[in-house]
Amino acid sequence: MSFNAPARYFDGKTSAAQNVTVIIDDRDVILCKDGNLGDAFATLSRRDLLLCEKPHANSPLRLRRLRDDGMRIVFAKEDAKTVGDILCQGPVPVAVDEASGRAITRLTVGIIGFTALVGLVIWLAVPVAAQIFADLYPKQSEIAMGKSARDQILYTLGKLDDDFEVCEPTDQAYDAVDKIITQLGTNTPLGYDYEVTFVRSDIPNALALPGGQILVFSALTDIMDSPEAFTGVLAHEIGHSEMRHGLRNLFANSAITQLIRLISGGAMIFPAELALKQGYTRGMEREADAFALDSMQRANIRTTDTAILFAKLRDMMEKDHGGVDLPEMLSSHPDMNARITLFENATATGTVQIDAAEWQSLKTVCDDESDG
Numbered sequence: 001m002s003f004n005a006p007a008r009y010f011d012g013k014t015s016a017a018q019n020v021t022v023i024i025d026d027r028d029v030i031l032c033k034d035g036n037l038g039d040a041f042a043t044l045s046r047r048d049l050l051l052c053e054k055p056h057a058n059s060p061l062r063l064r065r066l067r068d069d070g071m072r073i074v075f076a077k078e079d080a081k082t083v084g085d086i087l088c089q090g091p092v093p094v095a096v097d098e099a100s101g102r103a104i105t106r107l108t109v110g111i112i113g114f115t116a117l118v119g120l121v122i123w124l125a126v127p128v129a130a131q132i133f134a135d136l137y138p139k140q141s142e143i144a145m146g147k148s149a150r151d152q153i154l155y156t157l158g159k160l161d162d163d164f165e166v167c168e169p170t171d172q173a174y175d176a177v178d179k180i181i182t183q184l185g186t187n188t189p190l191g192y193d194y195e196v197t198f199v200r201s202d203i204p205n206a207l208a209l210p211g212g213q214i215l216v217f218s219a220l221t222d223i224m225d226s227p228e229a230f231t232g233v234l235a236h237e238i239g240h241s242e243m244r245h246g247l248r249n250l251f252a253n254s255a256i257t258q259l260i261r262l263i264s265g266g267a268m269i270f271p272a273e274l275a276l277k278q279g280y281t282r283g284m285e286r287e288a289d290a291f292a293l294d295s296m297q298r299a300n301i302r303t304t305d306t307a308i309l310f311a312k313l314r315d316m317m318e319k320d321h322g323g324v325d326l327p328e329m330l331s332s333h334p335d336m337n338a339r340i341t342l343f344e345n346a347t348a349t350g351t352v353q354i355d356a357a358e359w360q361s362l363k364t365v366c367d368d369e370s371d372g
């Protein structure tokens with residue numbers, strides 16, 4: 001008894017496929033040139049063959065050598081069931097490689113498992129490790145790093161923006177900042193000697209560097225209505241410093257960058273990298289806000305003025321959403337409204353203990369000498 005069917009033949013040496021007609025008899029599988037049963041070019045013993053998978057009516061059927069040399073005879077799915085039945089019967093039945101289906105499944109599960117594991121490592125281990133490194137990092141080094149980071153930022157901003165300038169606060173302004181920080185720390189022990197640098201810039205921004213360095217941009221103080229609003233911003237930045245977010249970011253970002261490079265074999269996958277970094281930042285922003293709310297509450301400083309300031313920033317952002325500048329105060333907050341609600345609803349009603357003249361000296365820190 002003999003049966004024939006068309007198939008695609010891969011010789012195992014090249015990836016090219018060849019159309020063939022396969023004759024299957026009781027003992028052998030004979031390969032003929034396409035459609036030409038008289039032109040056989042190879043005869044394979046059924047004893048030496050193995051089906052790569054169980055025959056299915058809806059998937060192609062592959063036949064290989066028992067001792068796998070890469071050779072494949074692939075029958076179309078229309079013929080798979082018939083060919084499979086014939087090969088599995090007769091005096092020399094061809095066996096089915098039971099392991100192959102499982103191996104593919106295992107491999108797939110393995111790949112998915114590995115990817116998920118890597119994802120988990122990034123999401124769970126990196127922030128934890130970054131926290132540990134940040135905690136272990138000597139405080140004196142952190143303070144020195146913060147100062148040099150501040151100097152570098154000031155230098156860079158000075159190069160980028162002609163109008164940029166480091167402002168010279170009066171003694172009165174220095175005193176006002178000290179008083180505010182002291183009051184904020186009434187019932188919240190602070191871990192650093194905070195140093196606030198005022199800079200003239202059109203971007204309404206404030207940022208915290210490691211080791212207690214805080215930068216406040218004049219465009220932000222310009223839209224503040226009260227020292228309590230200023231205190232809210234300061235408290236938020238102090239929160240970043242107290243929780244060592246700058247250091248954690250530094251460690252996490254370099255760890256993530258290394259991990260992603262490792263996984264992608266050096267391929268550029270910036271969006272994923274950015275998304276991950278962004279994820280941490282949002283969590284840190286929430287932490288900094290929580291710190292600000294808590295420390296202001298403990299010092300009995302009202303937070304509603306900060307809510308008003310945030311609302312102003314939100315409106316500015318909505319008006320100018322095409323702009324490239326996304327200040328720290330805005331950038332990482334997907335939901336500015338939720339943030340505003342938090343500051344609106346806190347119950348402290350007290351004020352900051354500085355007088356009108358001191359507040360004025362703060363507001364005008366970056367004003368031109370010649371104007372006044």
Ligand SMILES: [Zn+2]
Binds near residue numbers: 236237240285328
């Ligand atoms: Zn922040």
